[in-house]
Amino acid sequence: MTTGDIKPAHDFIRDIIRRDIQTNKYDGRVHTRFPPEPNAYLHIGHAKSIYINFSIANEFNGLCNLRFDDTNPTKEEQEYIDAIIRDIRWLGFDWGDRLHYASDYFEQMCEYAVQLIQKGKAYVDELTAGEIREYRGTLTEPGKQSPYRERPIEENLDLFKRMRAGEFPDGSYVLRAKIDMDSPNMNMRDPVMYRILRARHPRTGDKWCIYPMYDWAHGLEDSIEGITHSICTLEFEDHRPLYDWFLDELGIYHPQQIEFARLNITYTVMSKRLLLKLVQDKSVRGFDDPRLPTLSGLRRRGYTPEVIRNFCQHTGVAKANTTIDVAFLEHCLREDLNQKAQRVMGVLRPLRLVIDNYPEDQVEEFDAMNNPEDHATGTRKVPFSRVLYIEQDDFREEPPPKYYRLAPGREVRLRYAYFITCVGITKDERSGEIVEVHCTYDPATRGGDASDGRRVKSTLHWVSARHALEAEVRLYDLPFSKENPMDVEEGTDFRAYFNPNSLEVLTSCRVEPALADVPSGSRYQFERMGYFCVDPDSSPGKLVFNRIVSLRDTWLKIQKQQE
């Protein structure tokens, strides 16, 4: 697959928009928006929505707004506003001067509410929350009308004014739309429009003590901003008749809502509420934990914005609920990083290797390619000496079938350096653990080629013990052990499937000296091991890398087959 290709974007949303342009429905205009509630960090599911809204606007010469849906101050915080802005910028999207807030429209919304009251289409109710729930009926039984439903218009006007003025305690009154308590659509059974809520709002402070409900506010926000296509997720499908009702009763500009299926990925959870739980119970270290599908987590892990954009583009847009295989995300990662990441040698689990016939004090430098996918990146020098570290996995005393790496008596290549042959091992007398491998090298293979045409079956990465830098490497595995962690057995919680081995910290890794001053966030391929990103915890004295993703590993597959 070539995720870099430009797909002739053709999905049901773009079909609708093309049709609307042809019929001149909105004077040919296309104006979308991404409307997050600032109550949590964004995750890759949001990235899909962001991608759809911004790229559609871009494709059709339209605009896309960023609008915070800040209608519930009990859950929303400035920290989230800041994080969301940072994440969308990082993804590479720009909303120009069109950063809006639902709270900018509170006054206008109140005026609309008064209009509805005046039309006899809204009333102040004083049923308790519990009573409202009872009166609403169930999915199969119709609701009952509130005894306050037929209050005179003047009284409603007065009460609503006093609700706003702060004359009543929290929860004592609500403003409800007067629609249809018998509707088979629960959303139409006189939904609440305003509640009394004394909470400090991140932007309006204590100015308001009544706040609009999402269902009331959302359609108005889109209308006020002149949005043409209000793209949202499937669960809002049966709210659409309600938005339509509000807009039509008010007689104001009417965008078209289009719903698409939200993104799911195997072995993770894609819900703000659940991600918050993992953070709160310290299963992970924060919203930016590299195991989480949050944008800040993926960024810290080492994802590039391009990976996420490609992924979003190629997962498509549809109305059927689907779950993408996490392997596809990893594919997108490797595809991008393979092009971009500088190659380097790093040993994760070091095993001492001594070249018996190499002069004690000699040091050589070999030229290593920075990126074979991009020769313009040039080469660097890698020091070589008598004592090296190789990967523990790259030596077996008793090699299994199809194992090509180093074993007693076997010859392999050290990348860019020499052919070496294993001539012996040293074991710890007590534990029996191999502590050192002894080899001889063939000076005629300098640079890694045998002039006599001799071949070896494998090439190992290595670092010079004297020159290597110590590093910490954090290995990540899937955050959950179950394909769908939401599919919980009774009495358990999705956290029962949290993968306790999703983080493994290796503290005695060795990397080549070229990595001495790497900046936080830079990405490398440790040859044969995977892609790694410098963590913010890293410093020149104490390097810390996150493994972004391993390389595809054929040997691992062979081993699994052999089991």
Add this chain to the structure above:
RNA sequence: UGGCGAGUUGUGUAGCGGUAGCACGAAGGACUUUGAAUCCUUUUACCCAGGUUCGAAUCCUGGCUCGCCAGCCA
């Protein structure tokens, strides 16, 4: 047993009355100074049953299955 929506290979997606395509995955092979990358080959699908039609994944009818909805959350 109310309403809304959705069913194309293991996964995701195309198709819009005329040979079911693409990508991921999987399996095999070529190449290889990364068991990577790259290249080649193979593999499996139209939810079911009727109907319309020369011809149906596509249109019609009926069923089945799955998702969402009973916050003063969004």
